[in-house]
Amino acid sequence: MSARIKFGVVVFPGSNCDHDAYHAVKHLFHHDAEFLWHKETDLKNSDVIILPGGFSYGDYLRTGAIARFSPIMNEVMKFAKSGGIVIGICNGFQILCESGLLPGVLLRNQSLLFSCKHVNLRVEQNTSRFTNENNVGDILRIPIAHGEGNFFAEPDVIKSLEENGQVIFRYCDEKGAITSESNPNGSVNNIAGIINKNGNVMGMMPHPERACELQLGSSDGRKVFESLINSFVLQAV
């Protein structure tokens, strides 16, 4: 494994956090990054694929439903199924659910409002590629910006996510308590981010790429990227 990790940032029509993600990994963490247009069928040797936030295809039909059929998604699905690392942020999380790479679905926020604010996330486990730089119980302050982030799955699916340690972030208050007041969208069990069973696919509604510089109000999002980068270092040892 070379010291530099290559991030492929997929751009769908309507993506609007693609440049934020690119900026974070390339300019703040000094790794390689390349935009991948949704019509491409080559992941350009990316080590990590980021499905960024935004409103792919105007959220037509359902959020993420049309993006899932973009040509590049066939490659992303093959990549993920062979163990490749895929991160879906906000709309990217919705696309991962629609494509079946992650279980569940993101429903309309219970408030019916588009919610755009900083929230507190409690780190639920620190053995994943995306959380290993945290302690369990750490609180990360990261912004959300979504109208459909209300994570839902059938009770048996939720049970298995919980039992397998696949819930990595939960909305909490400033002290780390999981309360309904701190749940911005009505997500089951305050779920904000999950991983797949193999731990190589992660989806989260909050935007860590928008919280990597103190000038933006918080740099807690760095922990997500630092964990991921660290996982490559650990792998190389």
Next chain:
Amino acid sequence: MYQSTIIITLRPSILDVQGKAVEHSIHTLGMNQVGNVRIGKSIHLTVNAVSEDEAKRIIEEACKELLANPVMEDYSFTIKKV
């Protein structure tokens, strides 16, 4: 050629917050007799198929693969020859 109307609704077990908000608005109009508002979508399309069975099969597949998400939605459709 067959004409179909597909109705997609949130599954009954899922709280339809949009429906609740609309129901509340209907009540503010004084129509307190109205309840159980659920909001869905209708999709109208034509299918060029040799038989109604084939048209139904194609619509079913479209619903399962794209038009509805079975985790949260149910679908039903009507079909007629045109």
